[in-house]
Amino acid sequence: MSDTLPLGLDRSLIGAEFDSSTSEPVAAEDIRAYADALGEAHPSYLGPDPIAPPTFCVKFRGTRFHHTAIPREAFHGGFDAGKDIHFGVPIRPGDVIHTRNVLHDVYEKTGRSGSMVFVVARQTMTNQRGEMIAVIDSRFMLRPKERAE
Amino acid sequence: MILDLHAHSKKSEDSRATVVGYLQWLLKKKEVLPIDGLVLTEHRQFDGETDYRRLEDEYGIRIFKGSEVETDYGHVLVYGVNQAMLDRFDFTNVRLSAQEVITDVEELGGIAVPCHPGRPTVGLCEHYEVKPPLEGVRAVELLNGGSRKGENERVEDLIRKHGYAAVGGSDSHLVSFIGICATRFPREISDEEDLVRALREGGYHPVDFRDRLAGR
Amino acid sequence: MSTDDVEIGHEIPRLEIVVTGDQVRRYAAAAHMPGQRFVSDEVARKEGLPGRILPGNMSMALLSRMLHDWLPQARIERLGVTFRGIVQPDQKIRCSGFVTDRRETDDGIELECDLILEQGGERRTTGLAVLRLGRGSSTRS
Numbered sequence: 001m002s003d004t005l006p007l008g009l010d011r012s013l014i015g016a017e018f019d020s021s022t023s024e025p026v027a028a029e030d031i032r033a034y035a036d037a038l039g040e041a042h043p044s045y046l047g048p049d050p051i052a053p054p055t056f057c058v059k060f061r062g063t064r065f066h067h068t069a070i071p072r073e074a075f076h077g078g079f080d081a082g083k084d085i086h087f088g089v090p091i092r093p094g095d096v097i098h099t100r101n102v103l104h105d106v107y108e109k110t111g112r113s114g115s116m117v118f119v120v121a122r123q124t125m126t127n128q129r130g131e132m133i134a135v136i137d138s139r140f141m142l143r144p145k146e147r148a149e
Numbered sequence: 150m151i152l153d154l155h156a157h158s159k160k161s162e163d164s165r166a167t168v169v170g171y172l173q174w175l176l177k178k179k180e181v182l183p184i185d186g187l188v189l190t191e192h193r194q195f196d197g198e199t200d201y202r203r204l205e206d207e208y209g210i211r212i213f214k215g216s217e218v219e220t221d222y223g224h225v226l227v228y229g230v231n232q233a234m235l236d237r238f239d240f241t242n243v244r245l246s247a248q249e250v251i252t253d254v255e256e257l258g259g260i261a262v263p264c265h266p267g268r269p270t271v272g273l274c275e276h277y278e279v280k281p282p283l284e285g286v287r288a289v290e291l292l293n294g295g296s297r298k299g300e301n302e303r304v305e306d307l308i309r310k311h312g313y314a315a316v317g318g319s320d321s322h323l324v325s326f327i328g329i330c331a332t333r334f335p336r337e338i339s340d341e342e343d344l345v346r347a348l349r350e351g352g353y354h355p356v357d358f359r360d361r362l363a364g365r
Numbered sequence: 366m367s368t369d370d371v372e373i374g375h376e377i378p379r380l381e382i383v384v385t386g387d388q389v390r391r392y393a394a395a396a397h398m399p400g401q402r403f404v405s406d407e408v409a410r411k412e413g414l415p416g417r418i419l420p421g422n423m424s425m426a427l428l429s430r431m432l433h434d435w436l437p438q439a440r441i442e443r444l445g446v447t448f449r450g451i452v453q454p455d456q457k458i459r460c461s462g463f464v465t466d467r468r469e470t471d472d473g474i475e476l477e478c479d480l481i482l483e484q485g486g487e488r489r490t491t492g493l494a495v496l497r498l499g500r501g502s503s504t505r506s
Contacts, residue, residue: 030395037392038426039382042433053433054441055426059397077412080421082492084445107162109192110219110243112269118162165445165493170465170477177374297487322447323491324465325479 006108006117007144009069018121019064019101028093031056052091057134058083060097061123066140067103070119074142081118081139088132096128104137117142150338151356153187153331155217155226155264155290155318161192163322168201170324172208181361184328186211188228188318188344190264193218193241195230213341216240217264222247222283223271226290226318229259229345251285260348262316264290267303274303282311288348292317292330292355316348317355329359368436368474368502377462377478378505380431384419386454392423414451421448424490428480431460432494435505439498442475446492452484459483462494473499 005011031052035045044051066075091097104122108115119140125133156171157164168189175184187210189196194216201212215228218240225247227234234257238245247263254261266273266289273289291304292315308315317330335352338344347353386404393403398420401408406416425446432441452458459482466477475497482490 033391034395037388037395038423038430039388040430040433042437053426053429054444055422055429056396058422058425059395080448082421082445082447083425084443086443087441108243110224110271112271114270115243163447173373174465177372323479323481323493325463 005106007070007074007106007142009106013067013069013103014105015102016067017100017102018067019062019099021062021099023060023097023099026052026091026093026095026097030059031091031093034059049093054085054087054090054134056091057085057087057097057125057136060099060125060133061136061138062099062101064101065138066119066121074117074144075140078140078142081141083139084137086135088134089127091127091133095133097133098126100124113143115144117144150185150334150336151183151331152211152213152334152338152344153184153319153321153328154228154262154316155190155293155320156187156327157191157217157320157322158189160189160194160196161322163192166322166324166327168204168212171321171327172204172210174324174327175210176208178328178362182328182358184210184331186213186338187327188213188215190215190217190226190318193243195235195240197230197235211338213344215341218245218250219243219271220245220247220250222263222276222280223266223268223273224264225250226262226264227254227259228262228348229254229341231258233257234259248283251283255285258342258345260287260345262288262290262348264318265293265296265300265320266290266307267300268293268296272300274307277307286311286313288314288316290318291315292357294319294321294326294330294359296320314348314351314353315355316353317357325362329357329362331356331358366504368476368498368504369500371464371467371476371504373464373467375464377431377435377464380427380434380460381457382427383457384423384427384454386417389417389419389423389454392426393420396420396422398422415453417454419452419454421446421490424448424452424482425492427458428460428462428482428490428492428494431462431480432478432496436496436498436502437505438502439476439496441494442497443495444492445494446480446490448490450487450489452482452489456484470497473497473502
C-alpha cells in the first residue's frame, strides 16, 4: 500500500485529530427553530422542553472541517458528498456538546463531474455526561486540478 | 436466465446494500422481478474471498462476482476476474488504459464491458467524440438503472454505429434498486467462466423492469 | 396499521413538498451553515450552480422527517445518505422509501429502509436508515 494518499497527503495522517470543540449550552429555541425550518410536526421537537430531531447534531460539527494538511483552496468548488451517522442519546436543552474531528479516509474516484477526491472526517460527539450523541462520517468531495498530460 | 450484471454491495464505498438484503428483496419481488442471479461488480476492487454458496442455496438466486474499474474511456465492467488479471492491473487505479483493459482481459480469459456509456465523463459516448474507438469491444451496457434521462438513449446510436451487443444492469447501490435493469440470456449460466462464454457467444439482450415497481 | 404487519417491500408514505428559499435560509441558520450558496442566487451562480441550493444536510433531514411522520415513536439508530445532485428551493421534492429488512429484537423490532429524495424526476439523495421501535406500534399509514 502506498504511503501517499491523493492530494499528496501522508497516510500517517489517517486517524489524526484536527479539531476539538465544545459548544455553548443548547437552547430550547434553537431546537425548535431547527425543527420548524424542516416542517417537523412531532410535538416532542416543538414543545417547551423539546428533544432535538436526530439530525440536529450536524450543527455541532466543530470549528475546523478539514485537516490543515489539506490546502484550503482544494475545497473551492467542492461539495458535501454525504454522511453516515450512528445516533446515541438525543440532544436536549442545556446539553453541552463536545466534538472531536479526526481525518478518517481520503480516496479518489471518477464520476459524472470528472476526477474527484473524497475526504472523510469522523466526528464524535458527546454530551456533558460523556454520553455518545452521534458519530458522523462526513464525506466531502473535492475537485483537484487535472494532472498535466 | 435473467441476470442483473451490475450491482454493488457495501464493499463499494458508495453502496449501502448488503447481499442478503438484495436476496431478500428479490425473493419478495419475484413476481415483478424475475431475476435468476446477480453479479457483484464492486468499484475498483475484486472480492476474491467471500463465498456466497450458502446464500445461493438458501435463496435459490445465483451470485457471481466481477468488478467495475475506471479507465481513460470511462468505467468498465470486468467479468471472469482471475489472479492473472489482478496481477496485470491495479484495480484501484482510476486511470487505467481502457484499450489495455479490453485487450488484456480478453486474452486472460475474461471480458470487459464498458458501462453506462451515455453518462458524462465516465461513459464511452463522450470519449468517442474526441478519441478513436476502442478495438475489441464486444458489448456495452445499454440499460443502466442509475442513468439519468437521456443517458441510456445516447447509447443506442453507439451500438448501431459500432455493432456492439447490448447488456443491462441495475447499477444498484441500494437494496430496492436491484434487478430494475438486467440481461436475458438464452441459456443457463453456471459460473463466472461460463458467464464470460455466454457474453462472447451473444444472443442476449437487456430487459427493463423499472416500470414494474411502485413509486418508480 | 400495526408495525407488526410491516414487511420487506413496504413502501414508506411519501413526503412531497416544496421547500421555499426562506425555509432554506432558516434551516441554514439553525444548522449553523453559513455558506452563501444556500441563501444567495448570485453567489451560487458564481460558484457554477444554477441558483441557491439546499444544504445536503437539509435533504438528509427531510428524509428523516419522512420517517418521523410515518413512525413517530421510532428511534432512528443509523442514517446514511449520499448526495448525488443538487436540490433547489421552490421546486417540488419527493421523498420516498422502502422497508428492506425487518429484525426482531429483545424488546421490539428493527427496520432497515432505503431512502430516496428526487427532484425533477432524478434521484438527488439516496440513503439508508435503521429504525428501532417497540412491537405493536402503529404507523401513520
